[in-house]
Amino acid sequence: MATRQRHDGVTRQEGEPLTPQPSLPQGERGSGGLGGAQGARGNDGALAARFAAWKEQARRQLGGEVERATYSGFPVAGVHTPLDVADQDYLRDLGLPGEYPFTRGVHATGYRGKPWTMRIFAGFGTAEETNARFKYLLAHGESGLSVAFDLPTLYGYDTDHPLAMGEFGKCGVAVSSLADMELLFDGIPVDQITTSMTINGPAAVIWAMYIAAAEKRGIAMEQLGGTIQNDILKEFIAQKEWIFPPRPHLRLVVDTIEFGTRHLPRWNTISVSGYHIREAGSTALQELAFTLADGKAYVEAALERGLQIDDFAPRISFFFNADNNFFEEVAKYRAARRIWARELRERYGAQNPRSLWLRFHTQTAGVTCTAQQPENNVVRIAMQALAAVMGGTQSLHTNSLDEALALPSEKAVQIALRTQQIILHETGVPDTVDPLGGSYYVEWLTDQMERGCDEYFARIEQYGGVIPAIEAGFFQREIAEAAFRYQQAVEAKRQIIVGVNEYVTEETLGVPLLRVDEASEVRQIDRLRRVRRERSPAEVARCLRELERAARGRDNLMLPILDAVRAYATLGEICDVLRGVFGEYQEMPVL
């Protein structure tokens, strides 16, 4: 309905409120360290005088305010100087890559040591069709897999459920039982390649299917590497693909964390995600603050279960958006690493350096892709991808130029992958770690991000934590407000979107779109019925009864879920048992 495009860099209008207003005092973190920022401290007085004169001159030349607010509300100064980072202490706040607080990167040698993983999010139709797309991507140099599931799967429904009508295979691949999972990874060396699965509500079930499918090929779960998104809090906050109420959902998340800690040492059992929060309309700061708040909530839930921080924290991963305001995005990733390291060490007492590492996947911002003049999206995506690389992402998905129109075609996906390969091999950007470190502007923005997060953490704390804040509609209101404010800026042309509200051309669409073959749905439902016919009904019933018993108690649910999927109980059947025990969540919509 409304335009889905948005990006940062809105010019602040007089009297327009900025949210939030970063106001915490500067430089109160850490334990002190050596030297001043950029070696400029001795000249601060002289510089301050010259900066004041510069600003006065700039104000006259511009005929107005020199500051211009980013969409997150940071007053960009026109030029940034050592004055902006006077409180920064290099060793305390930045350090070298691979050193606490990891602002400059978690790995000492950055992309020289290991390039980021090129991971294109893919999935549509049946398992066979998506398997073919995976093989196409691997043949073109992709280095990790990333699975998109269709909406019925994301909600824990089988393809033949009445609510699934019309949704099969549209937003991803349908996986209703172990049989689908076996076909999805047929011929793919899952012991050598890592797989990321964007699955949240039924994450435990889908993960169990992946484990069971590998097991049938003789690959033990200890050998498997990958990620399940499994971030249910952001579902309640932004993406809205929940099944159960927050608390039982959180229990399931902790069950997977506990299971992974014991049995799958190479698996990231959670990918705490800001991507969807941003797509729903948040600012960069809100994306960061809400995501890190969610991350802390998972840590606290796992600690409450009795897990040791250094046993599970190394397997927590993150997922951020890469939007258009280049420097703000880079600052966001840098701040994310520093805040997480400090929180984990200072608040939760983590000792293992790996516990302090914020490792993250990035996806370029789907909402910035325009349906108008879609070829221009190639340029947007390239710049967003560059910001993610400058920010030190571990893994990257680049969107396809047809993102605002339909599922990506093969050609569009290839351009998206090539974009990453060009950045890696042709730009020289990966030659040095954190190339923007030391930029007065980027360092200042990084500090602003950190202070803004502290302020949001305090507000969330006032609600009593993330779940009560969700139940009070706090995040939802913040995001809806930011989305509306942005849309107003677009309508008033304070925010220009090329090809949408400026430089508009009348043209017919020249991009070929992918359509999901309707015969696929018939094949999928046939397979589902065959699975139900050929399995042992007694064994399925026994497994589901055992699952129900465990769900009513406090046992870890991963083992009964694994048994159920091995017996070919379907996703819908397993989730129905859990719905029966946990109930379903109804949101009070917030406008």
Place this chain on the structure above:
Amino acid sequence: MVETDEKTETTVDERPIRVLVAKPGLDGHDRGAKVVARALRDAGMEVIYTGIRQTPEMIAEAALQEDVDVIGLSIHSGAHMALFPRIMEALRARGVDDVIVFAGGIIPQDDVPAIKAMGIAEVFGPGASLDEIVRKVREAAAERRRQPE
């Protein structure tokens, strides 16, 4: 805020325009629906927002109960060609056949003629302006109220 229409002889209905903003399908992309709902409300209309994951029957029932002039359907899942006909059918089954229905979301241009043939007045794609949406909703509601009962 209700527009008066000087061209008609009949008394113009002064009640605010009532709009149901509804999200059929399973997708949770409610950003567009919420932004539009708020813009319509700011333009003086009474807006009822259903929330996400509404079945065709739930939407039709809400339209009946709320006695709306206009329904706005927002969908990003790609299931529009399966769900829109069922929504129109569910409306007809309840005798709600004079409500103006709009649609928006990620809907390929190729599907638009078929959607209009179902009786849906307009499809707003990505990039549609709020001004345009508000104006078209207003015009459609005014037109509907001019029709004899």
